[in-house]
Amino acid sequence: MQGVDPAWLPDVAFRPIGIRRTLIRGSGPLVDTVHGEVAGACERFGGSVSRESGSYDLVLELDGDDGSEGFVYGRGDGCTTVTASGARGLLYGFFHVVRLGETAFLDDARRASYQPESALRMLDHWDNVAVHPVMGQVERGYAGGSLFWEDGRARGDLERVRAYGRLLAACGINAVAVNNVNVHATEARLLTDRIGEVADIAGALRPYGIRTHLSVTFAAPVVLGGLASADPLDESVRAWWAEATARVYTAIPDFGGFVVKADSEGQPGPFAYGRSHADGANMLAAALAPHGGSVHWRAFVYNHHQDWRNRSTDRARAAYDHFVPLDGEFADNAVLQVKHGPMDFQVREPVSPLIGAMPGTRLAVELQATQEYTGQQRHVCWLGPMWSEVLRFGTDGESSVGASARGGLVAVANVGDDPFWTGHPLAQANLYTFGRLAWDPNADPHHVLDEWIRLTFGPGPGPGLAAGLRSILDGSWRTYEKYTAPLGVGFMVQPGHHYGPSVDGYEYSPWGTYHFADRDGVGVDRSVATGTGYAGQYAKPWADVYESPLSCPDELLLFFHHVSYGHMLHSGKTVIQHIYDTHFEGVAEVEAARERWASLVDLVEPARHARVAERFEEQLRSAREWRDQVNSYFFRKSGVADERGRTIY
Ligand code: GCW
Numbered sequence: 001m002q003g004v005d006p007a008w009l010p011d012v013a014f015r016p017i018g019i020r021r022t023l024i025r026g027s028g029p030l031v032d033t034v035h036g037e038v039a040g041a042c043e044r045f046g047g048s049v050s051r052e053s054g055s056y057d058l059v060l061e062l063d064g065d066d067g068s069e070g071f072v073y074g075r076g077d078g079c080t081t082v083t084a085s086g087a088r089g090l091l092y093g094f095f096h097v098v099r100l101g102e103t104a105f106l107d108d109a110r111r112a113s114y115q116p117e118s119a120l121r122m123l124d125h126w127d128n129v130a131v132h133p134v135m136g137q138v139e140r141g142y143a144g145g146s147l148f149w150e151d152g153r154a155r156g157d158l159e160r161v162r163a164y165g166r167l168l169a170a171c172g173i174n175a176v177a178v179n180n181v182n183v184h185a186t187e188a189r190l191l192t193d194r195i196g197e198v199a200d201i202a203g204a205l206r207p208y209g210i211r212t213h214l215s216v217t218f219a220a221p222v223v224l225g226g227l228a229s230a231d232p233l234d235e236s237v238r239a240w241w242a243e244a245t246a247r248v249y250t251a252i253p254d255f256g257g258f259v260v261k262a263d264s265e266g267q268p269g270p271f272a273y274g275r276s277h278a279d280g281a282n283m284l285a286a287a288l289a290p291h292g293g294s295v296h297w298r299a300f301v302y303n304h305h306q307d308w309r310n311r312s313t314d315r316a317r318a319a320y321d322h323f324v325p326l327d328g329e330f331a332d333n334a335v336l337q338v339k340h341g342p343m344d345f346q347v348r349e350p351v352s353p354l355i356g357a358m359p360g361t362r363l364a365v366e367l368q369a370t371q372e373y374t375g376q377q378r379h380v381c382w383l384g385p386m387w388s389e390v391l392r393f394g395t396d397g398e399s400s401v402g403a404s405a406r407g408g409l410v411a412v413a414n415v416g417d418d419p420f421w422t423g424h425p426l427a428q429a430n431l432y433t434f435g436r437l438a439w440d441p442n443a444d445p446h447h448v449l450d451e452w453i454r455l456t457f458g459p460g461p462g463p464g465l466a467a468g469l470r471s472i473l474d475g476s477w478r479t480y481e482k483y484t485a486p487l488g489v490g491f492m493v494q495p496g497h498h499y500g501p502s503v504d505g506y507e508y509s510p511w512g513t514y515h516f517a518d519r520d521g522v523g524v525d526r527s528v529a530t531g532t533g534y535a536g537q538y539a540k541p542w543a544d545v546y547e548s549p550l551s552c553p554d555e556l557l558l559f560f561h562h563v564s565y566g567h568m569l570h571s572g573k574t575v576i577q578h579i580y581d582t583h584f585e586g587v588a589e590v591e592a593a594r595e596r597w598a599s600l601v602d603l604v605e606p607a608r609h610a611r612v613a614e615r616f617e618e619q620l621r622s623a624r625e626w627r628d629q630v631n632s633y634f635f636r637k638s639g640v641a642d643e644r645g646r647t648i649y
Pocket of ligand 1: 126139140181182261300344372
């Protein structure tokens with residue numbers, strides 16, 4: 001497609017397959033997709049593809065269709081084989097060969113099977129159909145308009161959506177929710193009279209094994225159905241949902257299900273009727289069950305009308321307090337979707353204590369690929385290491401978050417109609433990494449990054465280019481953390497749009513995101529002994545580790561404790577000196593990354609190079625602003641000078 005970046009699927013990645021003889025066995029729409037891929041590659045590079053037996057270099061075989069997604073890969077007697085017993089498995093096996101490139105046709109390889117760890121690997125789009133007066137087309141979107149919606153309707157030309165589905169399949173994603181969880185009036189109607197538009201999008205994604213999901217408003221029976229109530233236990237309400245859902249399946253037979261944000265930040269929910277969130281979720285689960293769909297019910301429920309003077313209310317506690325008492329009450333096809341941290345996608349948060357605390361509930365863990373709080377795709381911030389830490393975290397010291405996420409892994413999408421997909425071309429690495437980690441939460445994110453570099457800039461990007469990209473991206477999350485809010489305290493952003501520093505931006509706000517800095521110290525006391533009790537929501541050993549400032553890891557200290565500026569960290573620095581040092585270091589690291597990028601000018605195509613170079617200018621400006629605001633704020637509060645005598649504005 002013209003003008004659209006091929007991202008990790010440049011033509012050249014298909015050359016190793018395109019010059020060879022491929023045999024494809026099996027039938028069905030996804031086999032046709034694979035056939036089309038191989039045929040296209042052969043047209044470009046001269047090889048051949050057939051469905052008859054003979055002598056081949058590559059055999060792609062679908063044997064049965066049991067709905068599984070794994071595949072067996074092997075090579076022997078000069079032939080590479082992929083065998084799958086489910087159609088998606090064949091598709092993923094094909095892209096596995098693409099990823100391997102020439103290697104797939106070299107030495108004999110042991111047969112190995114590949115299986116996704118989690119059955120649902122999903123992207124949630126916070127896209128509005130109509131441009132919202134405050135949030136724009138894509139809420140927290142930093143990559144232009146929506147891929148799906150334009151001028152208040154589904155795009156007529158869905159070629160780009162198809163290309164998107166292809167990119168997603170190539171990194172293992174199998175589900176997409178196509179509209180914002182904040183469901184406004186226009187978007188609400190996607191469920192009913194506008195379902196045809198959703199069906200068109202689903203049609204463009206289906207050839208790549210992607211199921212379509214829809215965010216719906218809990219108030220739909222009232223706002224769309226004209227009923228007097230949306231009470232989940234009211235029979236007429238239940239009947240309305242059952243009918244509406246049946247109509248959705250008539251339009252989209254493989255529809256994935258609903259995503260619901262209820263009783264959260266002003267969205268309607270079951271509380272208005274004195275019902276529990278299990279009642280609400282189960283009503284929708286019942287409507288979806290006959291059709292094989294699921295409801296993704298979000299656990300992001302908290303009081304956003306807080307009084308900052310009331311130190312017993314703690315937003316971090318909210319999800320656990322609301323949902324743990326409901327463990328065991330949710331239907332099998334109700335998935336509780338939990339943000340990975342207890343707050344809201346900050347650069348550093350502890351893992352949500354809810355994950356691991358609801359063994360009788362299917363949980364999905366939600367990450368945020370869109371960089372709302374991590375530089376809004378103007379800053380380089382590769383989130384692979386953060387996500388990997390989260391997914392490998394042992395909630396009770398052993399069982400990992402990745403394993404607890406039986407209901408799937410979800411990320412808020414970071415793409416739009418930008419020619420580079422993600423605004424910042426290097427933010428494509430986040431999308432790719434999410435897909436690969438969702439497939440295998442134990443994968444080494446650095447290998448995933450190398451893979452992304454090799455595919456996107458390769459094959460065989462010169463060692464200089466690969467090393468340069470690695471050095472720019474690898475530590476970029478920690479760099480971002482250094483120049484923004486320190487030691488896990490979070491926020492300190494400008495209210496509303498959340499870009500750029502404002503140390504007290506949310507300090508006296510009803511949203512409940514505080515740092516409590518005064519002239520003696522900073523941080524939120526969330527201990528059981530003297531604070532909000534949040535630390536006690538963890539299983540051991542974490543409840544003990546977080547309870548005391550002596551055992552709490554440095555990077556989370558201010559999330560869990562209010563300490564003096566002179567408090568000594570495990571690193572051997574005082575809190576105040578840590579703040580100064582990291583802020584100077586963070587800016588220096590951005591300067592170095594910008595230089596490194598400049599040095600790659602002859603190795604990267606001009607448009608991509610220029611786009612990233614321009615974003616680096618803004619990142620550096622912004623990092624300096626963060627450094628100066630944070631350092632001067634804490635210098636003024638504490639009165640403690642920088643021991644290295646640097647200028648603090
Ligand atoms: O962090 C907040 C965002 C909102 C978002 C909300 C959520 C879709 O600022 O824009 O709303 O999270 O996750 O529901």
